[in-house]
Amino acid sequence: MQVSDIKKIACIGAGTIGASWASYFLWKGYPVAVQDVTEEALERAKKLIDSNLNFLLGKGLLTEAVLDKANKSVNYHTNIGEAVKDVQFIQESAFENYDVKKALFKDIDEFAPQAIFASSSSGLLISEIQKSSRFPERCIIAHPFNPPHLIPLVELVRGKATSEETLTVAYDFYKAIGKMPVRVNKEVPGHIANRIAMAYWRECIDLVMNGVCTVEDVDLASCYGPGPRYALMGPHLIYHLGGGPGGVKDFINHLGPSVEMWWEDMATWKKFPEGCREVLEKGVLDELAGKTPEELAAWRDEKLVKLLGDLDRLK
Ligand SMILES: NC(=O)c1ccc[n+]([C@@H]2O[C@H](COP(=O)([O-])OP(=O)(O)OC[C@H]3O[C@@H](n4cnc5c(N)ncnc54)[C@H](O)[C@@H]3O)[C@@H](O)[C@H]2O)c1
Known part of the structure; x- marks a missing residue:
């Protein structure tokens, strides 16, 4: 065919x-x-x-x-x-x-x-x-x-x-x-993007459950920090730029020991922590401040079209 x-x-x-x-x-x-x-x-x-x-x-x-x-x-x-x-x-x-x-x-x-x-x-x-x-x-x-x-x-x-x-x-x-x-190239549960997304979300939940920040602040940190960069390029290119003239190799040489220290401290749990459903629901409702999911989805689609259009990704 x-x-x-x-x-x-x-x-x-x-x-x-x-x-x-x-x-x-x-x-x-x-x-x-x-x-x-x-x-x-x-x-x-x-x-x-x-x-x-x-x-x-x-x-x-x-x-x-x-x-x-x-x-x-x-x-x-x-x-x-x-x-x-x-x-x-x-x-x-x-x-x-x-x-x-x-x-x-x-x-x-x-x-x-x-x-x-x-x-x-x-x-x-x-x-x-x-x-x-x-x-x-x-x-x-x-x-x-x-x-x-x-x-x-x-x-x-x-x-x-x-x-x-x-x-x-x-x-x-x-x-x-x-x-x-x-x-x-290999069958793995969650394919590529959802594995990345869920590793990210696990750490976000862990930060909230450990009292490091609120649901709203972890969402703000995501969409005002890494979010805009991820819309443009993936992590390998991001850290290639982060490494300066030496690129990704220098990034690992320079910041690798710090990153390994963070990894040492980060979440590795395999089941949603006890009580997280209630904490996240309350946090999301606070963050929404009365906005309905339908209104949020409409806003998302409106902005997505602009963003993807600017990136020439709506063909
Ligand atoms: N929701 C997401 O974010 C998302 C993202 C990517 C992929 N998916 C995948 O897409 C698929 C559908 O997910 P969804 O979120 O649209 O679910 P959904 O529950 O909204 O829709 C599933 C639809 O399938 C229909 N259905 C059930 N049995 C059927 C059958 N035998 N024949 C025909 N239709 C039948 C149901 O009536 C329902 O309308 C799943 O495999 C899911 O993993 C979901």
Whole structure:
């Protein structure tokens, strides 16, 4: 298969991530079949997709013509056979559960045996999921970052039986539609970005639980300090600059002993500490000061579009 063979996409599971993926594919001009198990779920998905597309229209990122085409080329199904029968690419975003994802293969094997099956799974192993398919070579993890209609990253993970062709086509496809795919060369829980994010969050929680700072101050320290730099470049380039003319090697030579001392003192726990749920909830409510999560998400999307636009990462 080649990227040009992909003419239509199915989004299986249309919750937070599935509806956002569907919005993205429609924005990029593909007809999309959206599938979920109940009419209510589809109704919710339709509202989300309409709202996402209208947001993009309002930002000048898509035209009235594209919106019109999207409205005409999106279909909603509870029947999976109907949804996948004429697609070449399937983006699966159903519940994060082996039984659910494996069961989906039975129908997909029957109705779309040749389509690439890309699972959005954040933490499951594709080597395990693909065992239930008669065509495991076409199965891959394509893990987005929320919300996938705005955040460019897609982590691609091959399972033991995934073919090189599937990886290449998926990589080229996401790249062609403006995503930033990265290859994960080994299956590890959490792929790349969530492992980094959770190591970071563990230390943030630990700082709060140890009374070093409040929830709000650790959030401020993040987004006014490392945050803006991370939007521009990753840690290796950051510390390469931090090392001066000698680069990353000099950074380690110079600051390495201090960093090792910090590491010595930092959190390594594997279970959320007792009482942290309550402390974090109170801290977040204080920080929100009455703002609702919906208002916060709307503000986030507004700013994300500006930031990604400036960085030339919304294509
Ligand atoms: N939420 C995130 O931040 C995030 C980020 C990246 C990836 N993911 C991954 O995306 C997937 C979906 O997560 P979500 O947050 O959108 O969950 P969600 O609960 O919002 O949506 C899941 C949807 O799947 C539907 N569903 C359940 N069983 C189904 C089936 N058999 N067939 C079709 N649809 C079915 C549910 O009705 C629901 O609408 C998970 O694998 C998750 O790991 C989530």
